[in-house]
Amino acid sequence: MKMFEIINDARILVSETFSLAETEISADSQIYDFPEWDSLGQLKLALALESEYGIPVKDARTFARMTSVTAIASVLCADRADKVDIKNVGGGPDIPGSFYNAGDCNATLVLVHGISSSRHEWGFYDLVALEALENRIAVLAIDSQAHGESRVPIEDLSMQGMVDEIVSAHSWLQSQLPKAGFSMIMGNSLGGGTALMAGYEAGVDLVAMSCAVTSYVADIQRTIPGIAPPIGDTIAYSQLSLPGRIYAEMVSFDDQLKRLNPEFLVQFFHGADDTDVPFDEAKNFADGLSNAKFTAFSGMDHTYTAPINAKQRDEKTVRCREIAAKRIVEELRKHVDDAP
Numbered sequence: 001m002k003m004f005e006i007i008n009d010a011r012i013l014v015s016e017t018f019s020l021a022e023t024e025i026s027a028d029s030q031i032y033d034f035p036e037w038d039s040l041g042q043l044k045l046a047l048a049l050e051s052e053y054g055i056p057v058k059d060a061r062t063f064a065r066m067t068s069v070t071a072i073a074s075v076l077c078a079d080r081a082d083k084v085d086i087k088n089v090g091g092g093p094d095i096p097g098s099f100y101n102a103g104d105c106n107a108t109l110v111l112v113h114g115i116s117s118s119r120h121e122w123g124f125y126d127l128v129a130l131e132a133l134e135n136r137i138a139v140l141a142i143d144s145q146a147h148g149e150s151r152v153p154i155e156d157l158s159m160q161g162m163v164d165e166i167v168s169a170h171s172w173l174q175s176q177l178p179k180a181g182f183s184m185i186m187g188n189s190l191g192g193g194t195a196l197m198a199g200y201e202a203g204v205d206l207v208a209m210s211c212a213v214t215s216y217v218a219d220i221q222r223t224i225p226g227i228a229p230p231i232g233d234t235i236a237y238s239q240l241s242l243p244g245r246i247y248a249e250m251v252s253f254d255d256q257l258k259r260l261n262p263e264f265l266v267q268f269f270h271g272a273d274d275t276d277v278p279f280d281e282a283k284n285f286a287d288g289l290s291n292a293k294f295t296a297f298s299g300m301d302h303t304y305t306a307p308i309n310a311k312q313r314d315e316k317t318v319r320c321r322e323i324a325a326k327r328i329v330e331e332l333r334k335h336v337d338d339a340p
Contacts, residue, residue, distance in 0.1 A: 001080055002102060003073075003134040010073035017041070017048045030068035031315055042066065055079050064314045065123045071318050074126035081129065086142070086172045090164030093151035097142040097169060099176070100129045105138035107182040107336045108173045112166055112198075113141075114189025114213075114303070115238040118148030121188055124303055127325035128186075135333040138180060140173045142166070144191065146240075157242060159194065159216070159249045166198035182206070182336045186328075188303060189213055189277065190238075193257055200262050206335055208328070209268045211277055211302050214257060214285040216250035219277065257285075265335060266292040269328050271300035273307050295331060297324055 011025040018036035031037050037045075045066055046057040055075065057063050065071050081098035088095055098119055109132060113121040119141035120126050129139045145161050146154040152161070170185060184206045187195025192212020199207035213219045221227055223237055231244040268286045270279055279296070286292040297320075301307050304324035306316035 001077070001100065001133060003077075003130055006073045006077050006080070006130065006133075007069065009076055010069045013048055013052060013072060014045070014069055017044050025069060027069050027073070030319070045072070049075070053079065061122060065318050065321075067315050067318045068322065070127070070130070070322050071123070074123060074130045077130045077133070078120060078126040081141075084140075084172075086140075086168055088165060089168045089171065090161060092145075092156075092161060092164070095142050095165050095168060096149040096151075097140050098129070099173075100133060100139040100141075101177070102133040102136060102138070105136045105177060106180050107137045107332075108170075108177055108180045108184065109137050109139050109332065110166060110169045110173060110185045110195075111139060111141040112162075112185065112187040112191035112195045113144060113147065114191050114211075116147070116240055117189075119143045120148075122303065124188070124321050124325065127321055128329060131325050131329035135329050137184075137329065137332065137336070138173065138177050140169055142169045144194075154240065155243050158246065159253050162191075162194045163198045163201065166195060167202045170198065170202040170204065182339055184208060184332060184335075186210055186332075187212060190216075190219070193253060196257065196260065196262075196266065197253070199264065200260060204264055205339065206265045206267060206332070207262075208332065209266060209270075209282070209286075210328070211270055211274055211304070212268065212282055213277055214282055215254050217247075217254050218281065220247070220250065222276075261288075261290055263291060267331065267335065268292060268294040269324070269331075270294070270296055271302060271304055272296045272298045273300060274302045275308060276302035295327070297327075300324065 007027050015022045050056045081100045084097050084099050085094040111125045132139045143150045145152040146157040183204045185195045185199045186208035188210040190213050192209045231247045233244050234241045270282045286294045300320050304321045306313045
């Protein structure tokens with residue numbers, strides 16, 4: 001699977017849907033670049049995607065993000081990834097994932113999503129995987145406990161359980177590419193802290209913290225102001241009903257995160273306008289580590305969406321995420337190349 005091949009397929013799809021010459025379409029082409037590609041044209045594209053490739057556009061989020069050639073290519077890329085089930089070293093159900101491999105990779109990357117999302121992370125991780133193919137980085141994106149196609153019921157969800165899954169995913173990916181010399185884990189939002197904990201257990205070369213939660217108690221208090229023990233049977237958190245016992249585990253995880261100071265590199269990426277996980281909270285955490293780097297993305301909100309008050313926010317979010325995915329993967333590639 002090669003990035004240029006997938007981009008070319010997306011170009012052809014746009015070209016044929018709107019009866020445009022292929023030479024007019026580039027990887028940077030997007031909605032409103034041509035009179036034919038407007039909101040009605042989006043519907044034609046969705047129908048063409050299903051007709052040509054058998055990929056149904058089942059939800060509004062996917063429909064809204066198909067506003068550029070690169071974004072369409074990321075949908076194709078996710079569909080073509082190998083769907084795998086990974087044995088859980090913690091003894092739980094197998095972990096569902098998508099495996100992306102360009103065939104000549106010398107680095108690996110496990111992608112860990114945030115709360116109420118899935119291995120696609122609202123399409124952002126599909127873009128990361130697409131860029132990784134071009135940069136010789138093999139990717140495994142997983143569905144965490146009680147998310148996506150996970151077989152773990154939400155009442156069994158636990159912080160340590162998520163860490164065990166990430167460690168298992170890292171081990172599986174290393175077994176598939178034993179000659180890949182540089183291993184990485186990237187966690188977005190709620191997946192940031194668990195990725196860091198898993199990286200410490202797995203012995204990786206780098207953990208990427210993307211718009212990362214670095215204090216679970218602070219994050220849940222932003223959702224439920226004034227929350228404190230005793231906690232009931234469940235906690236309403238980001239559209240989910242989590243088991244109440246997880247609050248005590250979050251307190252324990254925060255304690256452990258404060259004491260962590262890993263020798264491996266911790267690379268932070270964060271939207272400067274993040275309204276979910278405060279920029280300063282992540283920056284202060286990074287400043288407390290002895291081996292951390294911090295990259296800010298100006299004009300971007302949580303998970304690299306366009307700012308809340310932006311006009312045509314859906315279209316601008318697609319572009320923001322394309323920029324962020326490209327820069328993040330290029331930065332990771334540089335760390336791989338600079339490794340001794």
